[in-house]
Every structure is written in C-alpha cells, then in structure tokens.
Amino acid sequence: MLITQLKNREAIDALISGTCFIVNCHGCGEVSFPAAEAQALQAELASQGKVTGILTTDYICSPENMKVNLESRRSEIDEADMVLVFSCGVGVQTVAGYLEDKKVCAGCDTYRLPGFQGVTPLEYDCEQCGECFLNLTGGICPITACSKSLVNGQCGGAKNGKCEVDPEMDCGWERIYRRLEQLGRLDLLKRPVQLHNYATDDEVYKQNN
Amino acid sequence: MKVTELFRKGEFVVTAEVGPPKGCHLEGVVEEAKEYLSGLSAVNVTDCQSSVMRVGSLATCKVLKDAGLNPIYQLTCRDRNRIALQSDLLSAAAFGIDNVLCLTGDHTKLGDTPQAKPVFDLDSVSLLSTIKTLESGYDIAGNELVGDPPTFAKGAVVSPCSDSVDAQLSKMERKVMAGAEFFQTQAVYDTERFISFMEKAKQFDRPVQLGIVLLKSAGMASYMNKSVAGIHVPPDMIAELKADKEKTKAGITGVEIAARIIRECKPYVQGVHIMAMGWESKIPMLMELAGL
Ligand code: SF4
Numbered sequence A: 001m002l003i004t005q006l007k008n009r010e011a012i013d014a015l016i017s018g019t020c021f022i023v024n025c026h027g028c029g030e031v032s033f034p035a036a037e038a039q040a041l042q043a044e045l046a047s048q049g050k051v052t053g054i055l056t057t058d059y060i061c062s063p064e065n066m067k068v069n070l071e072s073r074r075s076e077i078d079e080a081d082m083v084l085v086f087s088c089g090v091g092v093q094t095v096a097g098y099l100e101d102k103k104v105c106a107g108c109d110t111y112r113l114p115g116f117q118g119v120t121p122l123e124y125d126c127e128q129c130g131e132c133f134l135n136l137t138g139g140i141c142p143i144t145a146c147s148k149s150l151v152n153g154q155c156g157g158a159k160n161g162k163c164e165v166d167p168e169m170d171c172g173w174e175r176i177y178r179r180l181e182q183l184g185r186l187d188l189l190k191r192p193v194q195l196h197n198y199a200t201d202d203e204v205y206k207q208n209n
Numbered sequence B: 001m002k003v004t005e006l007f008r009k010g011e012f013v014v015t016a017e018v019g020p021p022k023g024c025h026l027e028g029v030v031e032e033a034k035e036y037l038s039g040l041s042a043v044n045v046t047d048c049q050s051s052v053m054r055v056g057s058l059a060t061c062k063v064l065k066d067a068g069l070n071p072i073y074q075l076t077c078r079d080r081n082r083i084a085l086q087s088d089l090l091s092a093a094a095f096g097i098d099n100v101l102c103l104t105g106d107h108t109k110l111g112d113t114p115q116a117k118p119v120f121d122l123d124s125v126s127l128l129s130t131i132k133t134l135e136s137g138y139d140i141a142g143n144e145l146v147g148d149p150p151t152f153a154k155g156a157v158v159s160p161c162s163d164s165v166d167a168q169l170s171k172m173e174r175k176v177m178a179g180a181e182f183f184q185t186q187a188v189y190d191t192e193r194f195i196s197f198m199e200k201a202k203q204f205d206r207p208v209q210l211g212i213v214l215l216k217s218a219g220m221a222s223y224m225n226k227s228v229a230g231i232h233v234p235p236d237m238i239a240e241l242k243a244d245k246e247k248t249k250a251g252i253t254g255v256e257i258a259a260r261i262i263r264e265c266k267p268y269v270q271g272v273h274i275m276a277m278g279w280e281s282k283i284p285m286l287m288e289l290a291g292l
C-alpha cells in the first residue's frame, strides 16, 4: 500500500514554468490518491490559462496503456512547456521515460504504507521515499536507480557508465546527468545540498491517523 | 596541523596513505609510518578501504598522531548513519585530529563482508556540509554543541580520469559548495587527460593533490583498467612494465613511471597524494626521483 500526497503549493508553483499538460493517475486500488485537492489545484491553474489539457487515467505505470493515452493527446502535450504528473513515483518515471525531450515534473510525494503494493514494471521502481526527488533528477529516481540511493550526485565508482556494484547495471547518476544535459537543466545540479529525510513516514502517519 | 594551513603557506603538500591492519595491533603501522612517512606533510588513514573490515581509521589516526605524524582522518558514509558520523567527528576533534577526508565509500558488496547493510545515510557532499554545521556550533538536528565547536580542514576526492568526467566535475562543484577545502584525486596515469581536467577544475579555486598509485606489475595495470573506476593505464606504460620483469618486480619501473607522472603534472597541482599499497618503503626513492 502506498499513499501519494500533493506537494505543497509553493513547491508546485516553483515547478511550473509557462504552460503545462497535466496527467492524473487514479491508478490502482493500492494507492490512496488526493483526488479532490488535485482537482481544485488544477482547476485554479486552468483558470489562469496555464493548462493545455488534462488527462485522467489509471495504471499510467503500464507502458502500453500510457503510450496509447499520451499519443491520443499528443497535440496538447506538444503545445505545453512541460508535463505535470500527479501519480506515484513509478507513474512519473514512466511518463518521463516516454516523453524523453519534455520536462516532466512530479506534483506528488509518494509515501510507503504497510500492505500490498501495486503493479510495478521492472524498468521503473519507486521505494515511496516520502520526498520525491524526481523534479531534481530529470524524472529518474535516484533512490532506486542508484545502488547507494545517493541524492547529491555520482559516486566515484562508475566505470564505463556502469555501476560499481553491478557491471550489468547502468549507473543511475550517469543516466540522470545525461538526461538533465538533454533537457538543458544541468543547473539543477547546483541546488543546495540534499539530506534524505527518513522521518517522513512518521509525519504522514501522524497526519493521517 | 591542518593541511589547509600548509596549502595557504604555499607548501607543495605531499601525503601518503596508511591502511590499518585487520587486527588490533598497531605497532607495525606506526613503525613503518615513522620510518618512511615522517618527512611528509600528512598521512591519510583509510576507513575500511574497499569495504574490507579492519581496525578503525580514528584509532589509527590517534596512535599516529601520538607518534608525531600528522593524520588525515578518512571517513566514509558506508558504515555509519548521521548520528555515528557526527559522533565520530567529535571524537576526532577531542583527540586533536583536525584533517578529515570525506568519502561516500565503496558499496558493501565490493568487500569481504557483502552480507552487511550498506548505510549511505549521508554521502560525501552531505557529510561535508554536516561538518560545516558542526563547526558553526550545532549538530544537523539543530541542537547546540557544548563548548567551543570543532574545526577541521575538510578534504574530498575527485576522479579526474573517469569516463564520466562531466558528472565528476559537477559532483566536485557540489563538494566545493558543501565546504570542501582541498581535493585528492584518484590515481592518474594519463597525464594529458588529467591536465585537461585540471583546466576545468581551476574554476573551483581549491588546492588539488595529484593521486599516485605505484604500479607493481603489468597484470596489476591491466586489472585496474578492467575493474577499477576512473583508472586508465596507457598501453605504452604496460609495455614498459612488461619489458624488464626483474626491474618491475624490484619496484623500480613503477617508481620511475610515478616520478615521471609527478614531474609532468606538478605545474598544475598543489600537492601529491601517494597510495603505495604495501610499497611504503619505496616512497623515499619516489620523492627523490620526482624531485620533491
Ligand atoms: S524519489 Fe524515487 S523513491 Fe522517492 S518518491 Fe520519487 S520515485 Fe519514489
């Protein structure tokens, strides 16, 4: 079981530059999605003329499903400056992986709750770390794509683009660097030092119980 | 003595590495350091290098300091969470150890205890910024420290011949931002590549020590090319090691190659860091050949 929560309003405002195409995933039964808050926020953005289109779907994490869905809205996506995804971390990564040249941002944080977890395609993984880093890393999850879950950049162990732990695995931070380079967003690597907060689960718990 | 003071005075800072043993007897390390390393600016003490369990870096730093050497405490994020890291930093300060080299650390799977839990609660960048916070009189939870805060010369590493050199430069920039005051590099063999890296790293305006690993055999060089990140031994160097097996075995070829690398790179760096890996006795000869 996992739970997604809207990022706070300031964080979302800071993400939006120009117009956006919005993707909502009402996903699997395992995810508790803040539908009402998301809708209110999106209505407000739309009234400000910042939204080229809204796609509400389920199982965005299933690549085939997502492809059909996104392609059907291609013109609105092309028109927008960025894509804002309201889903769990896997959903955001699936969209970011497909729309390679587009800035794709996460509108939610994903937290872990005890219990069953939804379908997770092997290619993308989310550990529901509670403070989604995808907006700083070009939509590639540093928690699951890096063997050490580093949040401040590449360690010294990458060889030929592969991870020191597993020569079969691409170094997650090499992928993040290349992706940010492709998006023209290397400035994100100059952001302040990141400290992973391991107490987020407790806080959500307190709020929700 | 802080190595940053030495850099400030314009000293060409030469350091070497000491690897603590797997056991609790430190007399051997101290004797060897006194014999071969006492003329150097400082000695690095590794922290369970390559994820192999050994006696602690902090304890070894303390005995070396008591023996009159100037230790650099290497601290990795592999085995301790942020509570233990801060605690160990305060312990170091309590012993008067004032040089720290901050590393993320190799993954536990690479060492002799792959069953261990890899920690990585912090990383090299956040460890550096944590030290800055301690220096301001607080821990990273925001609680005040009692008495005068500690101060350290804060070092970090960079891999200049990495095939991910852009990502490495960006990480170097983050380390500078987080408080790194000096850098030691991964072993360099390809001097051209290193010099072009230094042209780019100049902008960060931090002293850099050239990393040297003595080549013991052609086999070692080929192995490192295949398996060690950021290391490229050029083919002509491997041929040189193969040419005279006796000379190579005696360590002369490795020392000659290292001395050449140091001479070529010296105008671009503020010091040298020697990782002799058991060949500490060759360091005096290397210093002489390199003109240090
Ligand atoms: S950073 Fe990764 S693990 Fe954390 S919420 Fe985002 S996708 Fe999930």
Ligand code: SF4
Pocket (backbone or CB within 6 Å): A145, A146, A147, A148, A149, A150, A153, A154, A155, A156, A157, A158, A159, A162, A163, A164, A165, A170, A171, A172, A173, A174
């Ligand atoms: S090599 Fe890359 S993926 Fe592997 S631990 Fe280092 S930064 Fe992470």
